[in-house]
Amino acid sequence: MVAETEEIRGIGHSVRRVEDDRFIRGAGTYIDDIHLPGMLYMAILRSPYAHAKLNGIDASAAQALDGVIAVVTGELMAQHNLAWMPTLSGDTEAVLVTDKVRFQGQEVAAVIATDPYVAKDALELIDVDYEPLGVVVSPDQAKAAGAPLIRDEKEGQTDNHIYHWESGDEESTDTAFAQADRVVSLDTFYPRSHPSPLETCGCIADVNPATGQATIYMTSQAPQLIRTVFALVAGLPEEKIRIVSPDIGGGFGNKVPVYPGYVIATAASLLLGHPVKWIEERSENLISTGFARDFHMHGEMALKADGTMTGLRVKLDADEGAFHADAQPSKLKVGLFHIVSGSYDLPTAHVTADGYYTNKAPGGVAYRCSFRVTEASYMIERLVQNAAYEIGMDPAELRKKNFIQKDQFPYRSATGFEYDSGDYQGAMDLALEKVGYEQLRKEQADAREQGRLIGIGLASFTEVVGAGPHKDYDILGIKMNDGAELRVHPTGKAILKISSQTQGQGHETTFAQIVAEELGIQPEDIKVMHGDSDDTPYGLGTYASRSTPTVGAATAMVSRKLRDKARKLAAHLLEVSEEDVEFEKGRFTVKGAPDKAVTIQDVAFAAYTNFPDGMEAGLEGVTYYDPPNLTFPFGTYAVVVEVDADTGVWKVDRVVAVDDCGVRINPMIVEGQIHGGLCEGFGIAAMEQITFDEEGNCIGANFLDYLLPTAWETPRFELGETVTPSPHHPIGAKGVGESATVGSPAAFVNAVIDALWPLGVRNIDMPLTSAKVWEAIQTASAGAASG
Numbered sequence: 200m201v202a203e204t205e206e207i208r209g210i211g212h213s214v215r216r217v218e219d220d221r222f223i224r225g226a227g228t229y230i231d232d233i234h235l236p237g238m239l240y241m242a243i244l245r246s247p248y249a250h251a252k253l254n255g256i257d258a259s260a261a262q263a264l265d266g267v268i269a270v271v272t273g274e275l276m277a278q279h280n281l282a283w284m285p286t287l288s289g290d291t292e293a294v295l296v297t298d299k300v301r302f303q304g305q306e307v308a309a310v311i312a313t314d315p316y317v318a319k320d321a322l323e324l325i326d327v328d329y330e331p332l333g334v335v336v337s338p339d340q341a342k343a344a345g346a347p348l349i350r351d352e353k354e355g356q357t358d359n360h361i362y363h364w365e366s367g368d369e370e371s372t373d374t375a376f377a378q379a380d381r382v383v384s385l386d387t388f389y390p391r392s393h394p395s396p397l398e399t400c401g402c403i404a405d406v407n408p409a410t411g412q413a414t415i416y417m418t419s420q421a422p423q424l425i426r427t428v429f430a431l432v433a434g435l436p437e438e439k440i441r442i443v444s445p446d447i448g449g450g451f452g453n454k455v456p457v458y459p460g461y462v463i464a465t466a467a468s469l470l471l472g473h474p475v476k477w478i479e480e481r482s483e484n485l486i487s488t489g490f491a492r493d494f495h496m497h498g499e500m501a502l503k504a505d506g507t508m509t510g511l512r513v514k515l516d517a518d519e520g521a522f523h524a525d526a527q528p529s530k531l532k533v534g535l536f537h538i539v540s541g542s543y544d545l546p547t548a549h550v551t552a553d554g555y556y557t558n559k560a561p562g563g564v565a566y567r568c569s570f571r572v573t574e575a576s577y578m579i580e581r582l583v584q585n586a587a588y589e590i591g592m593d594p595a596e597l598r599k600k601n602f603i604q605k606d607q608f609p610y611r612s613a614t615g616f617e618y619d620s621g622d623y624q625g626a627m628d629l630a631l632e633k634v635g636y637e638q639l640r641k642e643q644a645d646a647r648e649q650g651r652l653i654g655i656g657l658a659s660f661t662e663v664v665g666a667g668p669h670k671d672y673d674i675l676g677i678k679m680n681d682g683a684e685l686r687v688h689p690t691g692k693a694i695l696k697i698s699s700q701t702q703g704q705g706h707e708t709t710f711a712q713i714v715a716e717e718l719g720i721q722p723e724d725i726k727v728m729h730g731d732s733d734d735t736p737y738g739l740g741t742y743a744s745r746s747t748p749t750v751g752a753a754t755a756m757v758s759r760k761l762r763d764k765a766r767k768l769a770a771h772l773l774e775v776s777e778e779d780v781e782f783e784k785g786r787f788t789v790k791g792a793p794d795k796a797v798t799i800q801d802v803a804f805a806a807y808t809n810f811p812d813g814m815e816a817g818l819e820g821v822t823y824y825d826p827p828n829l830t831f832p833f834g835t836y837a838v839v840v841e842v843d844a845d846t847g848v849w850k851v852d853r854v855v856a857v858d859d860c861g862v863r864i865n866p867m868i869v870e871g872q873i874h875g876g877l878c879e880g881f882g883i884a885a886m887e888q889i890t891f892d893e894e895g896n897c898i899g900a901n902f903l904d905y906l907l908p909t910a911w912e913t914p915r916f917e918l919g920e921t922v923t924p925s926p927h928h929p930i931g932a933k934g935v936g937e938s939a940t941v942g943s944p945a946a947f948v949n950a951v952i953d954a955l956w957p958l959g960v961r962n963i964d965m966p967l968t969s970a971k972v973w974e975a976i977q978t979a980s981a982g983a984a985s986g
């Protein structure tokens with residue numbers, strides 16, 4: 200029973216993460232920890248070529264190796280109508296190659312063996328006859344006359360163009376530019392990067408030949424959605440498919456798509472009658488699964504002479520890779536990129552996007568961002584800084600002059616979003632105060648006189664998370680609504696089942712805190728379950744910071760549903776009418792007689808033992824939440840760097856991050872999310888880079904080539920917070936999981952450009968390696984000398 204004085208550790212408490220107990224003891228259950236009787240192992244043969252005709256596969260030597268059970272080829276998959284599968288963007292993707300290879304690392308064949316090492320050894324015995332074809336590794340090459348046609352199997356596809364997409368108002372934007380005093384432009388490239396979760400992708404497919412039941416243990420951020428896709432791909436009855444996602448070692452968007460490995464393992468299990476395990480190696484993960492970004496962007500801003508922004512025009516080419524497999528809302532071809540007007544009161548804007556096939560692995564996953572918002576935020580925040588310098592204003596002043604003001608919310612943006620709430624000036628003021636902006640500018644000027652290059656970079660980002668309202672948001676036609684199911688047992692302990700899928704964000708802790716807040720049951724008395732499609736309510740899973748705005752809201756709503764019933768039960772126990780019952784933190788009291796009280800635990804017991812006539816027994820319910828709008832977290836980041844002009848090396852002196860995600864459920868977890876995001880933002884700005892040579896070889900297939908920041912190079916972060924609740928969310932929370940990755944890359948790059956602007960450097964594409972920075976300085980000084 201809850202003692203009257205015991206504080207309920209609900210919303211706003213930094214409750215320690217319950218899941219860490221098992222993680223730090225090494226007692227988590229990841230896919231590779233699961234062993235089933237009779238289990239076989241699968242290894243995948245991947246193409247060394249980026250584009251090559253497949254003339255034939257000779258698997259006889261592999262097949263003859265002791266321990267090899269089967270070699271699966273595209274031909275075999277085709278016999279079962281499984282050589283191709285739908286993608287989450289409504290395109291098709293080869294499961295195993297039948298006609299030609301379209302990217303380096305594509306799945307060509309799979310070996311099933313009694314031992315994982317035998318399976319791997321057997322791959323080398325497979326003889327594949329490839330005929331190399333011309334390769335396309337950029338949108339420019341994809342659209343060039345005479346470019347090789349990558350998707351020649353698609354009926355009606357005569358070039359490498361996938362889609363054209365527009366948002367905003369072209370005519371009024373053209374007028375704004377025609378009437379502008381100043382026009383500032385920027386071409387920038389957000390390079391291909393990889394989410395690189397600690398745990399790679401994998402699965403165990405277990406199809407029972409006797410019952411037809413398929414249980415698939417899978418590293419998926421969206422088990423329910425994947426079950427439906429599997430039913431559509433394999434034609435299996437949906438109730439016979441169970442997807443179980445146990446503990447997941449990081450997802451960051453990488454574990455949303457359906458990968459061929461999952462389908463091949465399932466088909467193999469079906470055909471062989473044994474469970475089949477497939478665990479990706481690090482290099483396989485890095486070259487073939489879920490890349491992000493790869494946006495070539497051109498932005499223009501129209502301004503009045505006094506710095507008032509009057510229009511924005513953005514054009515982009517998206518490099519989608521060989522199959523269009525983005526996981527994003529069906530209606531939106533480049534996700535929520537059209538948030539590109541950011542935090543500014545822009546009267547008009549026009550955004551166009553064109554997607555292209557290239558000979559690269561599919562990309563475009565929501566890598567720690569809400570469907571392409573990171574690219575948008577980078578574009579606008581780089582453009583605003585350059586605009587400030589070009590018109591001779593301080594970048595903080597230019598932002599302040601153009602911010603959407605606090606009293607303008609709800610605010611309709613030029614590209615059609617309705618921002619729910621914000622206080623952009625408040626967040627920026629706090630960041631400037633914390634970093635000591637005015638003083639820093641003086642120190643910067645003094646340092647410059649001594650030949651030292653200090654740079655101060657700002658980014659005031661607006662995110663958009665919580666897809667989404669059913670009118671506009673679906674994936675493959677399935678509406679993006681989510682569920683929460685709550686049952687309070689007779690002793691007052693509860694089980695909450697949710698449709699989100701935690702991959703390290705701490706849902707088992709924070710969602711229990713929401714129930715605690717609403718019902719007054721301590722969070723440790725609430726068990727949170729997720730990740731089993733047979734045992735959780737339907738929903739579209741966790742990515743793009745959508746869990747809090749959708750499942751968090753559903754959790755609050757189902758708790759309130761139970762509270763309404765609990766109030767009736769309390770009235771029955773207290774022998775008063777329902778209107779006379781008050782509720783606060785787990786206690787129901789009689790109005791005007793606070794000593795007459797029952798606890799939520801008393802009520803829960805009564806729900807099974809002593810309920811009034813006509814009432815159903817039990818205290819449980821389920822809610823599916825359809826959010827009325829998205830939520831719009833925001834913040835201002837300030838970064839201070841010093842650049843060594845002789846070497847191009849830059850080091851970070853300060854990082855101040857002020858975030859506003861509305862009401863914080865668990866402040867400690869929020870700070871952890873922000874630390875993680877800042878670290879990723881820094882990595883992308885400073886060192887992460889995946890490139891392709893002219894033959895389509897992926898440079899970045901291991902952690903020696905693809906550099907992730909370690910604790911050694913990661914700077915210290917200073918965090919600040921403002922709180923502007925979302926007016927439509929039941930607990931006023933906005934998502935936060937992605938914000939820092941969205942907001943920070945521009946702040947880091949802006950800081951370096953701030954240091955180098957007087958030398959004539961206007962832009963450097965990420966990552967800002969010292970070699971690139973040095974080269975930019977040399978080019979700028981050569982230009983200055985000749986000019």
Ligand code: CDP
Binds near residue numbers: 872
């Ligand atoms: O979808 P995902 O869980 O990645 O993102 P999120 O909804 O932004 O939540 C990330 C983590 O931060 C979760 O554990 C949330 O419950 C927590 N959070 C919070 O405590 N308060 C907020 N206002 C937003 C998120």
